[in-house]
Amino acid sequence: MKVLAMDTTTKSATVAVTQDNVLLGEFTLxxxxxxxxxxxxxAEDLLVELGLQAVDIDLFACASGPGSFTGLRIGxxxxxxxxxxxxxxxxxxxxxxxMAYTMGEVLDCNICPLIDxxxxxxxxxxxxxxxEMIAPSxxxxxxxxxxxxxxxxxxxxxxxxxxxFKDKIIATSEQFSVCxxxxxxxxxxxxxxxxQKKYEQKTALKPFPEYLIKSYAxxxx
Amino acid sequence: MMKEFVSKSDFDTRQIGFDFGKTLKAxxxxxxxxxxxxxxxxxxxxxxxALNVPxxxxxxxxxxxxxxxxxITLHHFDLYRLNDTEDLYSIDFDSYLFSDGIVVIEWPEIxxxxxxxxxxxxxxxxxxxxxxxxxxxxx
Numbered sequence: 001m002k003v004l005a006m007d008t009t010t011k012s013a014t015v016a017v018t019q020d021n022v023l024l025g026e027f028t029l030x031x032x033x034x035x036x037x038x039x040x041x042x043a044e045d046l047l048v049e050l051g052l053q054a055v056d057i058d059l060f061a062c063a064s065g066p067g068s069f070t071g072l073r074i075g076x077x078x079x080x081x082x083x084x085x086x087x088x089x090x091x092x093x094x095x096x097x098x099m100a101y102t103m104g105e106v107l108d109c110n111i112c113p114l115i116d117x118x119x120x121x122x123x124x125x126x127x128x129x130x131x132e133m134i135a136p137s138x139x140x141x142x143x144x145x146x147x148x149x150x151x152x153x154x155x156x157x158x159x160x161x162x163x164x165f166k167d168k169i170i171a172t173s174e175q176f177s178v179c180x181x182x183x184x185x186x187x188x189x190x191x192x193x194x195x196q197k198k199y200e201q202k203t204a205l206k207p208f209p210e211y212l213i214k215s216y217a218x219x220x221x
Numbered sequence: 222m223m224k225e226f227v228s229k230s231d232f233d234t235r236q237i238g239f240d241f242g243k244t245l246k247a248x249x250x251x252x253x254x255x256x257x258x259x260x261x262x263x264x265x266x267x268x269x270x271a272l273n274v275p276x277x278x279x280x281x282x283x284x285x286x287x288x289x290x291x292x293i294t295l296h297h298f299d300l301y302r303l304n305d306t307e308d309l310y311s312i313d314f315d316s317y318l319f320s321d322g323i324v325v326i327e328w329p330e331i332x333x334x335x336x337x338x339x340x341x342x343x344x345x346x347x348x349x350x351x352x353x354x355x356x357x358x359x360x
Contacts, residue, residue: 032321069316118319
């Protein structure tokens with residue numbers, strides 16, 4: 001099964017193609033150019049380089065959020081477009097779960113993906129060996145770190161939020177560590193692998209945006 | 222910091238906008254208040270010229286935001302048609318606010334809870350001259 005996956009929910013625009021859970025290729029641009037201008041040329045270039053056409057793909061997948069609102073609309077719309085044009089199925093997976101999945105399910109520690117939501121807020125969740133321990137939510141970084149420190153477990157933080165709040169994370173607990181910088185830029189291969197798994201298990205969701213908003217009114221209290 | 226200017230014409234308003242635009246940096250937010258016809262869009266045209274935007278900005282009332290490429294990217298908002306702060310979610314206001322551009326906002330009232338630091342530019346028209354008052358606001 002060939003999967004084309006994309007993630008436009010954070011600053012990085014990333015597209016990957018996998019075949020039977022093996023990566024065939026991945027293009028990632030972590031630049032300031034808008035996703036709307038980056039993502040389709042990346043997808044096209046990747047297919048050309050692999051000698052594939054859109055109709056050769058069996059499953060289209062995107063990270064459906066949380067993250068940048070405009071970004072996740074672009075990703076879900078693009079994947080729905082591919083799906084409609086080719087008649088092939090499309091699925092969406094949680095950005096946070098895909099980030100944790102990139103780390104593998106074998107690590108014997110908690111994995112906490114963090115996405116920067118500005119104003120010292122983050123989108124976060126907690127996973128252990130692929131199991132969701134804390135459901136995706138949005139909170140201030142201080143609240144998140146205090147909550148996870150209470151669990152008193154070895155925890156690895158990943159994502160652009162982990163990069164931004166690195167010093168704070170490490171200072172909070174000796175049990176906490178932060179992924180090296182190269183893993184903190186989202187890439188689409190995790191989305192592709194997780195999407196295939198969920199699709200085969202028939203637990204996949206439609207590619208609709210997961211905004212996961214907390215109202216401004218709540219946020220500013 | 223507070224500065225006051227008197228404008229006797231469109232040209233004056235534009236020139237004051239131009240001089241002010243020259244002082245702006247990436248990430249700055251400018252809130253323009255004043256009645257219809259007070260010169261908010263004209264003032265913005267002056268800012269755009271200062272940033273070497275190769276277009277003449279037009280009112281963003283219909284589009285909500287117009288983005289112009291210049292020496293620094295200019296995002297020109299008009300929030301008149303939005304109802305409350307929650308509406309700013311649907312237009313992804315944060316992605317502009319935290320970008321490397323300059324954000325200019327007409328009818329900015331609903332965005333005040335989200336701003337930490339901005340320039341408040343008040344334009345008043347007394348039937349003859351226009352008074353333009355610029356001050357820096359920190360929360």
